[in-house]
Amino acid sequence: MSQIFAKLLNHCIACGSEQLKPWQKKRFSYTERVENTEFQIVRCQQCGTGFLNPPPHTDLLKSIYQYSGHALTSPISLATVLAQEKQFPNSTIDAKRIVSWAQRLNRSGNYQALDIGSGYGFYTQALKLAHYDTVSINPGKYENRVFKAMNGNDPLPVMFEDFNTSNLFGVILMSQVLEHLVEPEHAIAKVANLLANQGVFACAVPHFNALTVKILGTKDNACLWVPEHVNYFTVQGVRKLLTQHDLKIIHIHQITRFRYDALSRRLLGENHRSFILDGIVKYGQIPFNYLANVLRMGIYLNIYAIKNG
Numbered sequence: 094m095s096q097i098f099a100k101l102l103n104h105c106i107a108c109g110s111e112q113l114k115p116w117q118k119k120r121f122s123y124t125e126r127v128e129n130t131e132f133q134i135v136r137c138q139q140c141g142t143g144f145l146n147p148p149p150h151t152d153l154l155k156s157i158y159q160y161s162g163h164a165l166t167s168p169i170s171l172a173t174v175l176a177q178e179k180q181f182p183n184s185t186i187d188a189k190r191i192v193s194w195a196q197r198l199n200r201s202g203n204y205q206a207l208d209i210g211s212g213y214g215f216y217t218q219a220l221k222l223a224h225y226d227t228v229s230i231n232p233g234k235y236e237n238r239v240f241k242a243m244n245g246n247d248p249l250p251v252m253f254e255d256f257n258t259s260n261l262f263g264v265i266l267m268s269q270v271l272e273h274l275v276e277p278e279h280a281i282a283k284v285a286n287l288l289a290n291q292g293v294f295a296c297a298v299p300h301f302n303a304l305t306v307k308i309l310g311t312k313d314n315a316c317l318w319v320p321e322h323v324n325y326f327t328v329q330g331v332r333k334l335l336t337q338h339d340l341k342i343i344h345i346h347q348i349t350r351f352r353y354d355a356l357s358r359r360l361l362g363e364n365h366r367s368f369i370l371d372g373i374v375k376y377g378q379i380p381f382n383y384l385a386n387v388l389r390m391g392i393y394l395n396i397y398a399i400k401n402g
């Protein structure tokens with residue numbers, strides 16, 4: 094077994110402050126290789142961002158992502174992915190909304206798009222429908238097979254840190270990626286360099302100040318998924334992180350949605366469903382989601398930033 098932990102960080106991964114305090118500890122819950130390892134979550138006293146400290150070692154993260162960023166332990170077919178998506182529409186809705194905003198905000202005149210962490214390919218598909226030329230990168234080989242079946246081409250099977258190009262992009266999209274990256278400021282600096290002037294960076298991350306995190310703490314929720322998620326962002330933290338690299342935030346949207354089987358899975362186990370529980374989640378979430386978003390405590394943040402000329 095290679096190393097589990099990287100070296101301890103002495104500054105906040107979002108704003109750079111050295112005022113860090115221990116927040117909670119969480120044992121890993123899923124990845125076989127680090128069973129029962131306890132991870133320390135610290136919280137920045139300046140911007141409220143949380144992160145694992147010490148963070149997991151890059152080798153550990155790479156060993157997880159070579160197969161999947163979706164916790165897959167075996168291959169999955171496009172038909173299965175599309176059937177799941179039909180049952181609980183999720184990625185298609187997000188991809189359509191994010192690409193439509195990015196398209197509206199892109200004033201660069203550049204119609205090349207980079208999809209970082211392209212997953213099953215829903216975002217690249219939406220970019221292609223919006224007439225962008227796409228470059229997609231994603232290390233997970235199970236996901237990349239689905240991507241190819243959906244889009245007809247292969248993503249580059251690399252981590253973003255290993256990606257090199259001389260191209261500039263009018264749109265750079267990063268959905269559910271930044272929370273996986275140790276020292277995300279390196280990735281943001283790279284994004285800023287790859288973006289054309291007046292191009293758009295569109296990014297989605299789980300929200301550390303979400304109502305669900307307040308209620309559930311470190312119990313399983315969209316944000317506190319350890320050790321895959323190493324960072325837990327706040328609006329203030331993301332703002333600091335992007336501004337340092339000349340990315341001017343234009344919009345931040347709060348997004349809240351639960352899978353209809355969220356309660357069934359939590360209460361009855363992974364493969365059991367209750368028609369009543371699913372109904373409660375499907376309709377009960379409407380007022381909850383509205384409230385969470387209005388309070389700016391949504392489960393996810395969608396952030397749109399423009400590169401200043």
Ligand SMILES: [Zn+2]
Pocket residue numbers: 105106107108109110137138139140141142330
């Ligand atoms: Zn901070």
